[in-house]
Amino acid sequence: MAQLRVSAISFLNTAPLMWDFAHGNVGTGFDVHYTLPAQCAEELRQGSADIGIIPVFTYALIPNLVLIPDIAIATKGVVRSILLISKVPVEQIKSVALDTSSRTSVNLTRVLFSKFWDGERSFISHPPDLDQMLAKCDAGLLIGDPALRAKTAGYHVYDLATEWKKFTGKPFVFAVWAIRMAALTGNDHATKVVEIFQRSRDNGLKPEHVDELAREWSPKIGISERDVHEYLTHNIDYHLDAENLEGLALFFQYCEELKLIEKAPELRFLPAHNWFSK
Structure with missing residues (x-):
């Protein structure tokens, strides 16, 4: 079975999302590499990646994508980055x-x-x-x-x-996990994509793992461990809840009004677990 190619972002804010890929064991089903947000989207558009954490704006520009539900890089207020x-x-x-x-x-x-x-x-x-x-x-x-x-x-x-x-008065969503539908058809690994990625996020946000990420990333970025910890636990929100979806819908509405995109896209989500095996 072919590996699903994952294009991830090489910034601190994605580190909790990638916990199981970087520190755990998600098996051999995924080929992960790291790049910048805009390049993640481009790789999905070109078909050189199957799954990517993309700037939400680019979801409106690339056809035939679905989102992994309840995962985002968002903020309820101050983001700092x-x-x-x-x-x-x-x-x-x-x-x-x-x-x-x-x-x-x-x-x-x-x-x-x-x-x-x-x-x-x-x-x-x-x-x-x-x-x-x-x-x-x-x-x-x-x-x-x-x-x-x-x-x-x-x-x-x-x-x-x-x-x-x-x-x-709304929160803001910056990035989401998106998947090319064509890459998932007939791939056995696809049946557990939602579970795998949500579990990786949840594991990355465990207090002991955030502490480890703070120790790991502090010297990389040149800010204190305390600042890294504060950023990951208070500035970034990693869920795509109803409030965040409202903020995302308003952003797309404004982008359409200003003709930055042709039309606000419909958000389509990947169903959990056995949908692809039916």
């Missing part, structure tokens, strides 16, 4: 350098400016180097680990999830 860092207050920003690593945060930035921050600005795509971004533009968007380690003293800093919550 999606930052707009600016030399001037937000109302004075005229140009923004956008981190090339993700599509969701880029389009959240566009939504915030268009809906709540007095209109459009000029945007350029840029690798996540804050000094170079601010040399070219008034502000820079950083996501993931570069945002967590960014030196922001002296700048105006806007946590985009906080801004979203302030204006909409």
